[in-house]
Amino acid sequence: MSGTSNLLNWILWMPIIGVLGILFIPRTKEGAIRVWSLINTVITLVLSLVLYAKFDTTVPGMQQAFSVKIPWISQFNINYYLGVDGISLPMIVLTSLLLAICILSSWTIKKQVKAYFALLLFLQSTVYGVFMALDFFLFYVYWEVMLIPMFFLIGVWGGENREYAAVKFFLYTFFGSILMLVGMVALYFVSGQTESSFDILALSGGHFTKEVVEIFGMAIPFAKLFFVALFIGFAIKVPVFPFHTWLPHAHVQAPTAISVILAGVLLKMGTYGFLRIAFPIFPEASVYFSDAIAWLGLINVIYGAFCAMAQTDVKKLVAYSSVSHMGFVMLGLAAMTVQGMNGAVLQMFNHGTSTAMMFLLIGILYERSHHRWIVRPDGSKGFGGLYTQLPVYSIIFIIAMFASMGLPGLSGFISEALIFLGIYERFTTITVIGVVGLLIGAAYLLWMFKRMFFGEVVEECKSYTDMNAREVFYMIPLCVAVIFFGIFPSPILNVMKASVGKLVSLLAQY
């Protein structure tokens, strides 16, 4: 008990220790900064694995052994309150894994190394904060603070159009969070019949079904109104159509490691928000809106896939494929069945690993070619015949692509299968159309692969070198993850089963 009670604190604050350490390393000692950051993230990863090992998979909901609660602002009954359950644990482990890999992949960063790694570690800490916070206020603080390092990381180290992308990302998500803030504070006061608080666990359970809000003389049910406020806040992060327009810009302009974190972790914060806050607190409204959520999810799947198909920039293609894949997660959430929700959480994890692979691979290619055109604007081929030139790269690319496509035996398949199993009964039409999305997904990925890897070797591709040891090294854990969890997903499924079951049974009452 005593050994584990501070584990969450350690994981949350470890990256901050890393940041402080970096501040003391002179700017010119770039090697030391990299190694220090790597050591720091590896320690965090080990701590996360310890958390995973000590996690009791039979307990639904929050695990007492890990929870931390310290009073913060007594006037508003705000606490520094951390906890972990089966939904947040996979996200924490995913974050730790991806961050360690991101540090390795950022070895080639030359510009302002010190600031880059400090911001990266700072970002890591804020992401943990979101996944651990059990106080809505604390959650909100972390949710917002995360924007600051992200803004700089995209804006300073990004591509040509980085400023526009960074500002758009910042404003867009800030807009969503502000609505969330209003909803959050309103919730605080409505919860005041017993005791006003921001405690997510105390708020959840569907206490607010009878509350009514009067706006310009119209009586509107509180739960529905503020579910929508929270929905927009989270949906922008996911991103759910039509709030997705920031994502392609941010992805394309961001440096590789940031794209990885963005797609691998940050998008999941949105769906995590649904699971942790919107659904448990407003179960009735969630059920009421589940049709709409399912349709929006479907639009994401199909629209994202079609957009991806039209891209000539390979990074943009993968960015739109993320929109499509997150649509599957939304479908799973809308199902509100055990399989659907399990599938959604599993897909959150699996998409994190597979899309991270894709972005890392594109980053590796970009370092060699300095462009990402499948077809250049003038109509000539950007890449061609890579398969014969870069064999190791191609093999890993194939694994990543198939995992992302959802080929049986690789991780994407299981989660998508679970999602479709989960939604079939409630939304048969949507399921049928949704499966078409899988098909389109296969089509654009294979087309891309054909155009880039087969055919005549484009002249400049001949000078590219294959992946070096460092690059292969950081791809290995991800390859293992997508293959291993494709065959044997129960290490993740077991962890989340109980917690997801608890949420589903709450939703089933409405």
Next chain:
Amino acid sequence: MALTYLANIGRYVPELIMCFTMVGLIMIEAAYSDKEKGSSKGYLFGFAYMGLFFSLVYLVQGLSKDPVTLFTGSVVIDSFSTLAKIVMVLGTAFVIYLSRQSKDIYEDMKSEFVIIAVGVLVGGMLLSSANNMLILYIGIETLSILSYVLASLKKNDTRSSEAGLKYVLYGGVSAGIMLFGISHIFGMTGTIQFTEIMQILPTLDAQKMAILLPSFLLFFVGIGYKISCVPFHMWTPDVYEGSPLPVTTFFAIVPKVAGIAVLTRVTMVFFGGEPTALQMTWVGTLSVVAALTMTVGNVSAIGQRSVKRMLAYSSISHAGVMIAAATVLKQTGATSILFYLITYMFMTIVAFFIVSIVQDKYGNDHFERFNGLMNKYPVMAICMAIVMFSLAGLPPLSGFVAKFNILAAILKEKYYVLAVILGLNSVVSLYYYLKIVRLMVFKPAESDEKIEGFGFVNQTFIAALCVPVVVLGVFWEKIILIADGAKIFIK
């Protein structure tokens, strides 16, 4: 009676100290000015700081004391006004420091600036304690007349003169309108004492209320002008831009704090009780004014080229946020306003300080002057970024906490629409605050020239002022407790 009077006047010492300081400053200036120009400045600044310091000590001591009324009930010293005065005194002290550094005020005008600033401060202190229509009017006029002089402090600069003139004209008209409203209120109620008006208001019949209603709106014009809320904001950008930078900083703090404080007091005293038609009109007016002020201020700030002008418009929108909290009519509103004022003062000072030094270097304060500041002066750029994020309301900075408190106060009263407008305005404001951060961090510097103003002392000073902006964002419990204890005394 006489004894209690003597005992109570002890609470009026901070104002008296400032009055004596002003007189002392004038005497120092008179004694030295004929000799070599500027030889008096060391004494002058020293004396001003001494006065401000003693006044501050008295104020802090008085914070925990019971509220009293003075001068037959026309002035009230309570913890609300005391806290507002502390903010004003601190703000004045910082601005005087800034004025000494700034090149925007001519060397031979610096002593005038200090003297007049102290005078404005006295007016502000009186205004925040006003418990009677006449004192309110005197407070506003003391504040205003000296401000007119400040605005045109750069005598041979046409824009500064224009600013002064504009300020005088607008100020004169609005003061006249307010006086008309006040006399009308006096005509209807037969008294100018706040507390007596408060008792009469609920007893009025519908007809009398209908007559009184416009007079309250006229009365609001004067206050609205002072805090530059829409539609009385037109003067602000021009005056702010035309005035020398330390003066602009001063205008953004002291008159604003005083205006917001008196607005809160008037609102709470007159309309804090049972809902009447008058109260609903007043609150309704305030809500609309708040929403408009926030929006107009923010939207206008987007298109500005000069940072000073941008900050001027942004200060309009911040006033709007505070007016929104004034609609609450309860202690929670007053508390959130006080917290906002405290954080707002620190943020404004840091922002204006950095702008001032940059402007002194380049001769103007266009946005491009901030390009690449991150590479040249990282500490300053980080401070500026912190302040910009804080002004926009990002956690974990104090600006966020301030906005959160106001949102909480509004939402507790279930003013959902106002809360959403407030929130959306934060998003708009982020756009232009972000612009500065963007230029500082993402753009390369125009030149490698040094900026002399960013010496070690000034950098330390600015960084130190930045500390509360960060610390109050995380550890705000104590301050909110103090602000919560600062009740408005009604007697």
